[in-house]
Amino acid sequence: MGVVLNIEKGKRDAASIKDLIDLTSADMGRVNELILSKAGSDVEMIPEVANHLISSGGKRLRPMLTLAAAQMFGFAGENHVRLATSVEFMHTATLLHDDVVDESDLRRGKKTARTIWGNQASVLVGDFLLGQAFRMMVEVGSLEALDILSSAASIIAEGEVMQLAAAKNLDTTEDEHFAVIKAKTAALFSAAAEVGPVIAGASKNDKAALRSYGMNLGLAFQLIDDALDYGGSSKDLGKNVGDDFREGKVTLPVILSYRRGTTAERAFWKSAIEEGKTDDAALEKAVGLMVRHGAIADTIGRASHFGEIARDALAPLEQTPQKSALIDVIDFCISRVV
Amino acid sequence: MGVVLNIEKGKRDAASIKDLIDLTSADMGRVNELILSKAGSDVEMIPEVANHLISSGGKRLRPMLTLAAAQMFGFAGENHVRLATSVEFMHTATLLHDDVVDESDLRRGKKTARTIWGNQASVLVGDFLLGQAFRMMVEVGSLEALDILSSAASIIAEGEVMQLAAAKNLDTTEDEHFAVIKAKTAALFSAAAEVGPVIAGASKNDKAALRSYGMNLGLAFQLIDDALDYGGSSKDLGKNVGDDFREGKVTLPVILSYRRGTTAERAFWKSAIEEGKTDDAALEKAVGLMVRHGAIADTIGRASHFGEIARDALAPLEQTPQKSALIDVIDFCISRVV
Numbered sequence: 319m320g321v322v323l324n325i326e327k328g329k330r331d332a333a334s335i336k337d338l339i340d341l342t343s344a345d346m347g348r349v350n351e352l353i354l355s356k357a358g359s360d361v362e363m364i365p366e367v368a369n370h371l372i373s374s375g376g377k378r379l380r381p382m383l384t385l386a387a388a389q390m391f392g393f394a395g396e397n398h399v400r401l402a403t404s405v406e407f408m409h410t411a412t413l414l415h416d417d418v419v420d421e422s423d424l425r426r427g428k429k430t431a432r433t434i435w436g437n438q439a440s441v442l443v444g445d446f447l448l449g450q451a452f453r454m455m456v457e458v459g460s461l462e463a464l465d466i467l468s469s470a471a472s473i474i475a476e477g478e479v480m481q482l483a484a485a486k487n488l489d490t491t492e493d494e495h496f497a498v499i500k501a502k503t504a505a506l507f508s509a510a511a512e513v514g515p516v517i518a519g520a521s522k523n524d525k526a527a528l529r530s531y532g533m534n535l536g537l538a539f540q541l542i543d544d545a546l547d548y549g550g551s552s553k554d555l556g557k558n559v560g561d562d563f564r565e566g567k568v569t570l571p572v573i574l575s576y577r578r579g580t581t582a583e584r585a586f587w588k589s590a591i592e593e594g595k596t597d598d599a600a601l602e603k604a605v606g607l608m609v610r611h612g613a614i615a616d617t618i619g620r621a622s623h624f625g626e627i628a629r630d631a632l633a634p635l636e637q638t639p640q641k642s643a644l645i646d647v648i649d650f651c652i653s654r655v656v
Numbered sequence: 657m658g659v660v661l662n663i664e665k666g667k668r669d670a671a672s673i674k675d676l677i678d679l680t681s682a683d684m685g686r687v688n689e690l691i692l693s694k695a696g697s698d699v700e701m702i703p704e705v706a707n708h709l710i711s712s713g714g715k716r717l718r719p720m721l722t723l724a725a726a727q728m729f730g731f732a733g734e735n736h737v738r739l740a741t742s743v744e745f746m747h748t749a750t751l752l753h754d755d756v757v758d759e760s761d762l763r764r765g766k767k768t769a770r771t772i773w774g775n776q777a778s779v780l781v782g783d784f785l786l787g788q789a790f791r792m793m794v795e796v797g798s799l800e801a802l803d804i805l806s807s808a809a810s811i812i813a814e815g816e817v818m819q820l821a822a823a824k825n826l827d828t829t830e831d832e833h834f835a836v837i838k839a840k841t842a843a844l845f846s847a848a849a850e851v852g853p854v855i856a857g858a859s860k861n862d863k864a865a866l867r868s869y870g871m872n873l874g875l876a877f878q879l880i881d882d883a884l885d886y887g888g889s890s891k892d893l894g895k896n897v898g899d900d901f902r903e904g905k906v907t908l909p910v911i912l913s914y915r916r917g918t919t920a921e922r923a924f925w926k927s928a929i930e931e932g933k934t935d936d937a938a939l940e941k942a943v944g945l946m947v948r949h950g951a952i953a954d955t956i957g958r959a960s961h962f963g964e965i966a967r968d969a970l971a972p973l974e975q976t977p978q979k980s981a982l983i984d985v986i987d988f989c990i991s992r993v994v
């Protein structure tokens with residue numbers, strides 16, 4: 319595939335999560351140890367499947383959010399490491415189940431666990447990691463953190479079912495779509511960020527700030543991800559451009575193009591998304607329509623909107639290296655498309 | 657299918673769980689309300705899928721164990737209702753995922769959720785129910801109960817993976833098989849029974865007694881279930897006789913028959929279990945071999961052994977209606993094959 323879109327190229331320098339990585343690097347070392355230990359089992363298939371995904375080069379953004387958010391309020395101890403690991407396990411479990419639900423063959427450029435070990439192992443190892451996540455949270459012993467993370471677990475699944483129910487439905491409204499991504503993606507970012515101040519014993523306002531930061535960052539992150547699916551190269555992304563298109567996913571670039579399209583264009587979208595006519599020519603046409611209607615640029619615009627809210631959520635907080643690093647994350651997420 | 661085995665017929669009167677049902681009936685009314693409310697969601701597909709399974713006529717044995725075990729130690733309040741509902745949700749989530757893993761079309765005589773709504777919905781609604789289970793446990797606020805139930809969640813998944821890894825492996829030893837059913841089935845019975853005394857603030861010995869009762873009852877229950885798959889009628893069981901056989905499951909009746917068999921018989925088991933030659937003639941032959949080698953009778957014998965341990969686990973406890981009812985459950989489980 320050679321479809322490449324470089325929207326707003328050069329408008330801003332690519333931001334980086336280097337500061338976040340540096341600040342959390344010692345703690346992340348402990349998270350990585352805990353990941354290996356808690357994904358371990360005498361049942362060999364469990365660490366095999368778990369490590370395949372865990373070692374496949376995700377950025378581990380979510381656990382870094384938890385660590386930085388705890389550091390920001392002076393937390394010292396082990397529990398933020400446990401919660402960060404729980405968050406990563408919840409995420410990994412979701413990915414394992416998602417691949418089964420989406421029948422995906424590739425993730426981050428590697429074969430998915432389900433193509434190697436089968437759907438069965440992906441479902442069950444996901445369940446195991448979720449169980450281990452809860453055990454670690456229980457070890458931490460904070461009922462408030464448990465409440466936040468267990469609620470997120472329900473909400474994520476609810477969002478995934480919502481997405482499934484809306485599958486291939488081009489009449490999905492933008493509001494309905496936001497409800498889906500808020501649940502399936504942003505809820506975990508929000509919980510990951512909020513449990514930091516929670517275990518640090520921070521104030522109600524501080525907890526609300528990090529919760530809002532995480533939620534809005536998560537929305538921006540998902541929207542950019544959806545934009546990337548129609549612009550970028552398979553090599554850069556670790557996923558194929560057009561994956562969402564071929565799976566008939568109704569993401570925001572599609573929703574905007576469909577709503578803004580002519581009758582003939584809507585017929586095209588129906589044939590593609592509802593009837594599965596998604597060959598390379600159709601993908602090229604889809605991208606052309608998106609460009610014509612500004613659908614990708616506006617998806618990025620919506621993401622920037624949420625990014626601004628995330629930034630302002632942190633505004634009242636004391637200036638710390640962690641705060642700066644968390645703000646960089648917003649720019650990093652959005653600059654991924656540039 | 658007309659294969660019917662009535663082993664040890666008339667040896668004892670069919671025991672009943674009538675006392676357990678009567679003792680827990682008021683509380684179960686509240687459990688059933690809570691099930692409906694917590695399986696609810698604005699996402700329509702969630703209550704549809706959940707209620708399909710929830711209303712399909714399971715006995716709800718596990719939540720009744722939790723309720724009776726809490727009552728036994730004088731617990732008064734709402735939290736045993738919440739924990740009982742959590743236990744039932746954990747069980748329901750496991751069934752939804754199991755049907756996907758086993759590719760089952762029937763459960764309790766009804767179409768499985770996956771055949772109606774697809775594997776995707778079964779995986780995701782299972783995840784939702786598990787999340788809701790944890791939220792309810794968190795509401796209860798007992799870290800000890802949370803520890804017991806979250807550990808059970810991990811162990812159940814571990815047992816399912818163990819079973820998957822051992823699939824179609826006729827060299828599975830009896831000990832290995834016990835390890836599987838202990839994890840995949842007995843761990844939840846054990847947790848269900850133990851959290852009763854835990855929230856009632858009972859003594860360490862009382863908690864250990866109920867944990868052991870549940871574990872051994874669960875082992876007996878699963879062994880009888882495995883025996884029933886080779887004797888009984890589809891109508892009585894709500895499942896097809898020979899389901900395990902056709903799925904190539906290595907259950908104890910198979911393990912015993914294979915180990916005790918002649919070279920020619922082992923070749924038959926290999927063709928059936930490993931190569932999938934499991935037509936009606938093969939099933940009839942399999943049952944014949946089981947009878948010849950006493951494999952079903954001895955599976956029931958093993959179940960009785962665990963039943964006796966469950967009974968003795970409760971022996972030191974004060975005589976209460978709940979204790980009698982829990983002992984009846986052991987007899988009920990075992991008498992299902994009679």
